Amino acid sequence: MAESESGEKTEEGSEKKTREAIERGNVPFSREASVFLSLGAMLAVSSLMLRSSVPALADALAHLFANPTRDPFATTADTLAIFRYAAEASMGFLLPILMILMAAGIVAGFAQGVPHLSLERIAPKWSKISPMSGFKRLLGRDGQVEFAKNVFKLVIVCGVCTLVLRSQGEATLESMFIEPAALGSLILGVSARLIAAALAAFTLLAVGDLLYSRIKWKRDLRMTKQELKDEHKELEGDPIVKAKRRSLAMERSRRRMMAAVPKATLVIANPTHYAIALRYVREEGGAPMVIAKGQDLVALKIREIAESHMIPVIEDKALARSMYDRVEISQMIPAEFFKAVAELIHFLQARSPRAVRPVGLKG
Numbered sequence: 001m002a003e004s005e006s007g008e009k010t011e012e013g014s015e016k017k018t019r020e021a022i023e024r025g026n027v028p029f030s031r032e033a034s035v036f037l038s039l040g041a042m043l044a045v046s047s048l049m050l051r052s053s054v055p056a057l058a059d060a061l062a063h064l065f066a067n068p069t070r071d072p073f074a075t076t077a078d079t080l081a082i083f084r085y086a087a088e089a090s091m092g093f094l095l096p097i098l099m100i101l102m103a104a105g106i107v108a109g110f111a112q113g114v115p116h117l118s119l120e121r122i123a124p125k126w127s128k129i130s131p132m133s134g135f136k137r138l139l140g141r142d143g144q145v146e147f148a149k150n151v152f153k154l155v156i157v158c159g160v161c162t163l164v165l166r167s168q169g170e171a172t173l174e175s176m177f178i179e180p181a182a183l184g185s186l187i188l189g190v191s192a193r194l195i196a197a198a199l200a201a202f203t204l205l206a207v208g209d210l211l212y213s214r215i216k217w218k219r220d221l222r223m224t225k226q227e228l229k230d231e232h233k234e235l236e237g238d239p240i241v242k243a244k245r246r247s248l249a250m251e252r253s254r255r256r257m258m259a260a261v262p263k264a265t266l267v268i269a270n271p272t273h274y275a276i277a278l279r280y281v282r283e284e285g286g287a288p289m290v291i292a293k294g295q296d297l298v299a300l301k302i303r304e305i306a307e308s309h310m311i312p313v314i315e316d317k318a319l320a321r322s323m324y325d326r327v328e329i330s331q332m333i334p335a336e337f338f339k340a341v342a343e344l345i346h347f348l349q350a351r352s353p354r355a356v357r358p359v360g361l362k363g
Helices: 002-007 015-023 031-049 053-066 076-111 131-139 141-167 169-174 180-220 225-235 239-263 296-308 317-326 335-350
Strands: 266-269 274-279 289-295 313-315
Touching (some): 031 180, 141 180, 239 274, 239 289, 266 317, 266 335, 274 296, 274 317, 289 296
Parallel strands (some): 266 313
Antiparallel strands (some): 266 274, 274 289
């Protein structure tokens, strides 16, 4: 039993451990989701290129094919000019794709969570270059999952290429006989179909990897029961944690108090600065009990809840202020307030029990 508590990580990671992991840059991230978004960006850019850059690129290729031996390409010394010409012709086509792919990678990172810059993540570690650690990662659960994903991607790529190229077989054969100017559009059209088919196939992989990355991240943050106990003891002396715990306790107490207001018999107000909710039921025995009280915004909220539940709200400035200072929540009122509260209860009994509008009794 003791071994299970100290060695098996069965508890969810604490808020402190999660915060420290994020500060170190350890956040859930799915590479496949980034690949999916990049493929989508490539498809969008390729579709736009069909009408813009492809004609210019095709003209450049046609010029190269049509002038293989003419100046300035006649000598070996002009080889650099050939490469420069090809690069300039391709730049208008490739540069937008590269920029879109870079932007897609950045967007994919932000979409999965706010990136955290941490030097610890890029600092050299022996465990990252150790052969033994590498073998353990390859043979472990994460290594097996990565291997399965890579096999799945290989099968997808091969299957998609086979299906698309088979469907475009006739067009591929005809490409040997078409004009060079039309070759670019044909190649780009087939490429767009390949990317679209791969994008559809990668959807399942991206969603699965996105979910797996979240599950793995939470699993890696799990703690043993002993670790939770030790962390709790360590945090006991932290003033920030104590203040947060007190704030949470006060908030829970305030919610419980507000939930009790509908059970009140009447509310005594002053008129907006203080509010005291009293409950008195003869059959329950005892003196009237304070079940809620508050100042300013809390007082207004008590009045709002009381009026929405048809509970009488009576304005008595002196009594409300005095009771607020003298009586705590869940306490019966002391004898000095018996007469004043009894008069209010008798006054309400003489009125319609559904009268809820504030009634001024005293200045």
